[in-house]
Amino acid sequence: MSDLSATVPARQSKLFRSFSVRDAGTLIGLVLILAVFAALVPGFLSERNLVNILQQSSINACIALGMTLVIISGGIDLSVGPTAAISAVLTAALLVAGYPVPVALMAGLGIGMVCGMVNGALVAYAGLQPFIVTLGTLSTYRAIALIYTGGNPVLGIPASFRSIFNGNIAGIPNSVIIVALVALAAWVLLKKTPIGEYLLAVGGNEEAAYVAGVPIALTKITAYVISGVLAALASFILIGRLGAAEPILGNLWELDAIAAAAIGGASLMGGKGSVVGTILGAIILGSMRNGLTLMNVQAFYQLLATGLIILVAMMIDRLTRGRG
Amino acid sequence: MASTARLKFDGITKTFPGVKALTDVSFEIAPGEVHALLGENGAGKSTLLRIMSGVARQTSGDFHVDGEIASFRDPDSARKAGIAMIHQELQQVPNLTVAQNMFLGHSLRRLGGMLVDRREQERRAAEALALIDPSIDPATPIKELKVAQRQVVEIARALLEKAKIVAMDEPTSSLTPSEFESLAAIIKKLTASGVTVIYVSHKMDEVFRICQRGTVMRDGKVVGTVNLREVAQADVIAMMVGRELMQEEHRSYATRAVKLQVENLSSKVSAVRDVSFQLHKGEVLGIAGLVGAGRTELLRLLAGVDPAAAGTIRVDDRPLNLAGPRSAIAAGIGLLPEERKREGIIPLRPVSMNMALPSLKKFARTGLVRHTAVRRTAEDLLKRVNLRPFQIDRPIKLFSGGNQQKAIIARWLAAGSDILLFDEPTRGIDVGAKSEIYHLIEQLASEGRSIIVVSSELPEVIRLSDRVLVIRNGRIAATLERHELSEQALVMHAVGDAGTTVHSSKQEHSNV
Incomplete structure (x- = not known):
């Protein structure tokens, strides 16, 4: 990227402009956390561990990107974990039954899309509040995954599937590459397409957006569909790594995703959020977990640290905005 | 003491x-x-x-x-x-x-x-x-x-x-x-x-x-x-x-060509009933009446924001599909709402994107928004409406009410709208910016656009309008030509002859 910007100066200023002050703040937060762990944990900044952090953050980052779009549109998607579970068990079951990998993949992404579409339609057409809708589907989707599998994990996912999501290219894990591509696509969607501006408009002021001719229902449904599809994709990364699909997978994923989006500058009021910020937010959470684990800190304290980092990030956000 | x-x-x-x-x-x-x-x-x-x-x-x-x-x-x-x-x-x-x-x-x-x-x-x-x-x-x-x-x-x-x-x-x-x-x-x-x-x-x-x-x-x-x-x-x-405001004369640019023709229009959600009128090219049509008489609601109906129960709207003699704001916007109708904060602006977005919002598809022929084209249009149009300060990348919420209104005017110019519906165009706008908005409205009319202005301020209605419809209880109570306009006449028609018009609501419901 650096040689690209060096050869095309106009591009450079554009790239710079799209990197907002708020994103710079998140980046500073990340650098500080990395610096602290670098001082405390030998080998924390090693190339291998940094790649590890990215890999460990990839699932949350994938979910959080969809969450960011939904939050920007003024909604929330609490059902991402169960959506991932449904998609995981369906995909795994098809693979085990001997269906070709592309068919299983399409089916998994398709069911994620359907889950998102149901959320979106209930929000957009039934006029229900997003929190309640996705709280309802959180249980419903989980129940479907459990009923479908009888509560048992689907074992024996073939290596051909696992190598797609668990392999690596030139030392970089495929999961990281996949999520990077998703992030790029989400960035383009938000910054460069009409639907991105519609998301910001609907979340920023739905009434005004309607008067200005923005297709409200379509915009909202798009956000939930993307969130559902990305939940499915995230589940592929997980079952690729584990080799099995549990119907209870993805528990509490929604909270990590919301945390990453919020740390990255998304406002739960809607109308505001950043793809770059969300990625940085997911890496911040991943680094915390990685560093604390390397320090042999008990899981209880890891939870405490995660909670505090979210609160501190939000307070800094509030304070800096108050002054500006 | x-x-x-x-x-x-x-x-x-x-x-x-x-x-x-x-x-x-x-x-x-x-x-x-x-x-x-x-x-x-x-x-x-x-x-x-x-x-x-x-x-x-x-x-x-x-x-x-x-x-x-x-x-x-x-x-x-x-x-x-x-x-x-x-x-x-x-x-x-x-x-x-x-x-x-x-x-x-x-x-x-x-x-x-x-x-x-x-x-x-x-x-x-x-x-x-x-x-x-x-x-x-x-x-x-x-x-x-x-x-x-x-x-x-x-x-x-x-x-x-x-x-x-x-x-x-x-x-x-x-x-x-x-x-x-x-x-x-x-x-x-x-x-x-x-x-x-x-x-x-x-x-x-x-x-x-x-x-x-x-x-x-x-x-x-x-x-x-x-x-x-x-x-x-x-x-x-x-x-x-800090200076003298000139008391200016009304100027008319109305032609005889019918731009908008409304027939027997009734609302599904408000009191507007059986409204028929014509709006000509270059005309400024005032709408007066009491608050609650149905003025705002009539504009919302024309802009497709409120659903219609009955009636037709024709733009350039083509029937308008009454299916929401998008089809009204496509037909060239733009609404400038009274409550700009609630219905007009996307507060956190830059002025330029607030302007481009209804016409994003035009700026994104290939699927991606060409931001340079948006900027060029924004610079051109926002200069025309005299946005101050002239910072098109600044979030619109940081601008005064008058400048937000100018940005919404630019929005509809960018969308190519030639029928503009102003609801209380100068509410919450100070005296200096007020005359600027008046001049803009006149300029828009002089360029052949057709304009409807709803206002509670009678001097404003009289200053701007070529013709005024007075609305009472959701219906057109009177149409006053330019030479008939006076504050007394408007008030008289707006309140009705208090003694004689006892409304029988039972009869009125029959035509819903």
Whole structure:
């Protein structure tokens, strides 16, 4: 990227402009956390561990990107974990039954899309509040995954599937590459397409957006569909790594995703959020977990640290905005 | 004690980081006086009110209430000292009752403070209301009251708290002329009982009707205090804006070509019934009527925001598909809503994107928005409407009401709309920007666009319109040509012949 910007100066200023002050703040937060762990944990900044952090953050980052779009549109998607579970068990079951990998993949992404579409339609057409809708589907989707599998994990996912999501290219894990591509696509969607501006408009002021001719229902449904599809994709990364699909997978994923989006500058009021910020937010959470684990800190304290980092990030956000 | 001022400002200065909001503000207000506080937006009126009511503190200087230095830590201590604020946007809790709102934060208790004594609250609320408007039931939820009634509740609350000074910020911005009359009567009662009223309004006619004296502010300084019985409106406006505003003649660009034809249009969700009219190319058509008569609702219906129950709209003789704002926008109709904050702007987005929002598809032929094209259009159009400050990447919420309105005008120019529906085009906009908006409307008409203007300000309707429809109870009560326009004629048609028009709602329902 650096040689690209060096050869095309106009591009450079554009790239710079799209990197907002708020994103710079998140980046500073990340650098500080990395610096602290670098001082405390030998080998924390090693190339291998940094790649590890990215890999460990990839699932949350994938979910959080969809969450960011939904939050920007003024909604929330609490059902991402169960959506991932449904998609995981369906995909795994098809693979085990001997269906070709592309068919299983399409089916998994398709069911994620359907889950998102149901959320979106209930929000957009039934006029229900997003929190309640996705709280309802959180249980419903989980129940479907459990009923479908009888509560048992689907074992024996073939290596051909696992190598797609668990392999690596030139030392970089495929999961990281996949999520990077998703992030790029989400960035383009938000910054460069009409639907991105519609998301910001609907979340920023739905009434005004309607008067200005923005297709409200379509915009909202798009956000939930993307969130559902990305939940499915995230589940592929997980079952690729584990080799099995549990119907209870993805528990509490929604909270990590919301945390990453919020740390990255998304406002739960809607109308505001950043793809770059969300990625940085997911890496911040991943680094915390990685560093604390390397320090042999008990899981209880890891939870405490995660909670505090979210609160501190939000307070800094509030304070800096108050002054500006 | 007659020589003691009720309220005396002595060298009040307020600085914010980088800005001097008030500079050495000094003037006096007498007991029982109705004193106007005049000035454009940003002149410092609000800051002064905020200091007076304990919301903000002055940087230096003092003010005195009945000769004693006042120093308020918070709004509550200002209330206790007898200063009540009636805000433009009433600060009430919609789901609570009138009485509960009047005792908000100071509820009467019984059983040693464990329970709220609702009955006693309602009794005292009724007592206070009886003095000004006995028709309001203290047990009604606030949300069921009209804005004018809510305001009465706020005033009654001030009485209940034995306020000595009642400051009203733009109290009539959403009142009808007849509601203004009752407010004027209430203010008279207040002053008769010794209460001092500070009245902030942009509407000069009202100010001159009900205030004795006025203090004019500009750029955070007092320009002067005048006796309103002895000066002319034009002089006061000149003091406010620092220059003379020319009283300009109406100019017509109307042609005979029919642009918009509406037939028997009725709304599904509002009182608008059976409306038929034509709008010509280059014409400015005014719509007058009382608040609640269906003016805003008619515009919403034309813009596709409200659904229609019956009727047709034809644009350039082609029938319009009444399926929401998108088809209206595609047919060239653009709505400039009255409540810009709620229905007009996307607050956090830059002016340029607020402008481009309805026409994004045009800027994204390949699927990706060409931001350079958006910028070029934004620079061109926002320069034409004279956006100030000219910073097209700045979030629109940081601009004044007048400049937000200009941005919305640019929005519809960018979308290629040639029928513009203005709902209260200058509400909440100061005197200087007002004439700019008038000129823009005239310019748009001169370019062949067709314009409808809804306004509660009769001088505005008369200044702008080639022709005026008067709406009453959701129907067109009269159509007045340019030469028939006068404030009396408009009011007469708007209220109807009070004696003879008793509406039989049963008959009216038959044509839904």
